[in-house]
Amino acid sequence: MKRILAVDDSSSVRQMVTFTLRNAGYEVAEAVDGKDGLAKAGGGKFDFIITDLNMPQMDGIQMIAAVRKLPGYGFVPILMLTTESQAEKKDAGRKAGATGWIVKPFNAAQLIAVAQKLIR
């Protein structure tokens, strides 16, 4: 079963990401912020990461940059799920190594379709 890491400081958003992707047949692990996300990514292999941008301790962009440096994470798809819609933030995310961007709230069917497309 493919593994997905959902990183968000909002428990309700993590719940919804997990609910959506578990129903689609994925194993989903949760992390409460960027630091926790980085630790979990380092502790095990994930096939797909979805992360918030604004989080305490370590934000999403910092986490992505750090995760990309982890062995085996060079090409793992990472989506940013955020309330932010500003172009400069999006650009920063892309530069850090994000694969895509979703402005909250996400469309469940779309998220599943993208996960299916990106996870091979």
Add this chain to the structure above:
Amino acid sequence: MTKAGSERVANVLEGATRRLQMLAKEGEGRIASVAKGFEGLAGHTNKILDLTSAIVESLESDRLRSVFPKVQALGASARLFFEERLKATTTILGAVEVEAKLLRQFSAVTRRQAGIALKTSVLTMFTNIEVGRLGEDGSGFQHLAQTLTEFSKTLTDDTEELARHIEARKPTLEATRRALSAELPSLQQELARLDVHLGDDMEALQEGLTRLSEAPMQFRMCVDDIAQQVAQVVSAIQSHDITRQQMEHVEEAFTLIASKMRDGRGKKPGKDASLAYGGLKIQMYQLQNIQATVTAWTSQIRSCIDIILSVSASDVAGISPLVLQREQEVSSRLLHIEQLEREGEGYSERIRKTVGGRSTLIALVSEHTEKSKLVRHHLHLLSLNSIIEASRLGRQADAVFEIASSISDISVEWGNVTEQSETAMKEILRLMEKTSETMQVFAEGGDERLNEAQVQTRAGLRELKTVAAFAAQQAEEIESVTAKMRAMTSDVVNNGSLLDASYSKVDGVLSAVGELKVQMETADPELERGISAHEMESLFASSYTTQMERDVMHAALHGMPLPVAEQLGAGNSVELF
């Protein structure tokens, strides 16, 4: 603004911040409960959909799909079966009536033949007397007398036998004729009734099976509908995160304003007041927007959950009783058709008995007619021989001439009777041919098409029954899951109400901040003029993470109406880099 005024503003805003922090914490707990409840609810919905899907899958099997054409074929065969019998019964009654009439004619014929046979016996006696009187001269006539004796005996026997059969046949035929004449109108009415019932049966069946065949389509629509509602709830629950951030930014703004008011301590009273006033104006707009947004998404969660729950009461969840009901309906219709068939068979049996006894009589009449033709021929020869013998005997043959003349008369009379008998015979044979064709309808195995259709339908019904039993089993589970869903829904709705109640506390904050704003306006009516939109934006916008917050700030600073969150949809799409 005075130092005391600044302090008062800072105090009010710090108090508001604390209330907002408490509210946010409470809201976080409530939304987590709503989300958890929703997850459970969605899990149960999935379970119901899985159970229903299994029913629908069994409904969509090819074997089950063929039930409808089978039942249709049964209906067509049954209808034809009854129509043919109704028509045949009418034809047969006509034939029976004609046959009774012909038999009466045959009775008259046999009576006349019996009379002729009697005359022939008397003639035989006279011939024998004459042979005795003539002695040696009458030896030639003696042979004639002997022939006449034998012939008379045969004629009497044959005629008596036929008369006996005709008489025996007459009561049966007459009874059937009377019974059929009396019963046919009611039989016709009965068959017409059966035909109407059959029509009703077929119509009801078609409707039932059509409804059943629509179930998979309804199910798919229902699945799409539920998926849409689930997506909307997922989207609404996420919206809490946006609201949470928006509220945090209001708290940060209050803290910032309070801090600036305290730090300034009346050094730049006009500027401080404008900053506080502008900031309050923006934050009040933000709080009003938060309230509107929360109302929108809690209401969306409620309506989606209502729709999801309505699935339990929908036709799709009720599919198993529907399958059971249709199976029972089809089975009872089949029983009805079988009962109608048995009733029809009762009439068929009576008709078979009536018409069946006829063939023996027809054979006998036919044989008698052939013999009658032969008798006519013999009588003719006898008549000629007696005339020749009388001529040979000359003057002694007056009596013989009398006998010869009588034989000739008998021959002519017999010939007439035989012609009548032959005409009647031909009519009987024509009728026989006609009724034989008609009787094919009542022949054994004549209802093969109906029997085959019944066998096929029973096989189809067995499939339907299996599906119905499976559906019933699934239905029990659906019912149990539905009960759990209902219990869970009330929890989710309660948590939704508590969430609403939590966010209604924003009113208290708004009221306190609004009061402060009015006090500031009263103290300095020119405060509005001192606001610098640019300065405000650079001060507050840096923390904003959503476009909505920016739009609300813009509206507050430029005196525009409050932007309200649009009806939430199923969420935003992914943009891949």
